[in-house]
Amino acid sequence: EAGVAQSPRYKIIEKRQSVAFWCNPISGHATLYWYQQILGQGPKLLIQFQNNGVVDDSQLPKDRFSAERLKGVDSTLKIQPAKLEDSAVYLCASSLGRGPPGTQYFGPGTRLTVL
Amino acid sequence: SQQGEEDPQALSIQEGENATMNCSYKTSINNLQWYRQNSGRGLVHLILIRSNEREKHSGRLRVTLDTSKKSSSLLITASRAADTASYFCATAPLGGGGADGLTFGKGTHLIIQP
Numbered sequence: 578e579a580g581v582a583q584s585p586r587y588k589i590i591e592k593r594q595s596v597a598f599w600c601n602p603i604s605g606h607a608t609l610y611w612y613q614q615i616l617g618q619g620p621k622l623l624i625q626f627q628n629n630g631v632v633d634d635s636q637l638p639k640d641r642f643s644a645e646r647l648k649g650v651d652s653t654l655k656i657q658p659a660k661l662e663d664s665a666v667y668l669c670a671s672s673l674g675r676g677p678p679g680t681q682y683f684g685p686g687t688r689l690t691v692l
Numbered sequence: 693s694q695q696g697e698e699d700p701q702a703l704s705i706q707e708g709e710n711a712t713m714n715c716s717y718k719t720s721i722n723n724l725q726w727y728r729q730n731s732g733r734g735l736v737h738l739i740l741i742r743s744n745e746r747e748k749h750s751g752r753l754r755v756t757l758d759t760s761k762k763s764s765s766l767l768i769t770a771s772r773a774a775d776t777a778s779y780f781c782a783t784a785p786l787g788g789g790g791a792d793g794l795t796f797g798k799g800t801h802l803i804i805q806p
Binding site for chain 2: 625
């Protein structure tokens with residue numbers, strides 16, 4: 578079974594530029610999550626989708642971050658404009674999305690460096 | 693915000709020894725999960741324990757959960773060099789109307805000395 582796919586794996590940009598990350602979840606998984614992991618910390622949830630609807634975006638900095646999952650499969654996370662403190666690994670995860678909360682499967686992440 | 697803390701922050705042991713790491717959390721949970729992360733493979737799910745369970749085993753892993761103390765422990769027996777990684781506990785919230793994003797601790801960095 579193919580895992581969660583993410584691209585690009587690495588991205589270097591200058592502050593105030595924009596950047597987009599792409600995620601393809603495990604086939605059949607209804608729920609998709611984006612997490613931000615700053616160096617030395619655990620991942621922090623940014624947004625959760627159930628199919629193509631947003632379930633939780635309470636920790637998403639909406640002035641600069643946006644995310645969409647238009648057809649309920651792939652998702653894109655965008656930062657515009659980027660700040661130095663956005664340097665982190667952005668992790669996408671998916672889960673079946675049925676029944677009680679279960680295992681989340683993580684992709685390899687996109688490491689973003691903002692200069 | 694971080695849910696809680698793993699303890700210790702770093703642990704170095706000899707191969708073959710057992711490793712124990714602890715996790716504390718703050719709110720009511722549906723379940724608690726442990727993940728491993730190393731540079732090569734990203735975050736990998738290890739084990740899930742539900743709030744009505746007290747202990748769970750999976751291979752060389754043993755997890756305990758004490759909801760009265762809001763704490764959990766992960767025991768890795770007969771450690772191997774390949775167990776070198778960071779270990780995170782993560783909690784899934786109780787209720788929430790479908791919002792079940794995980795809240796992670798800061799992790800324990802485990803080093804297995806050959």
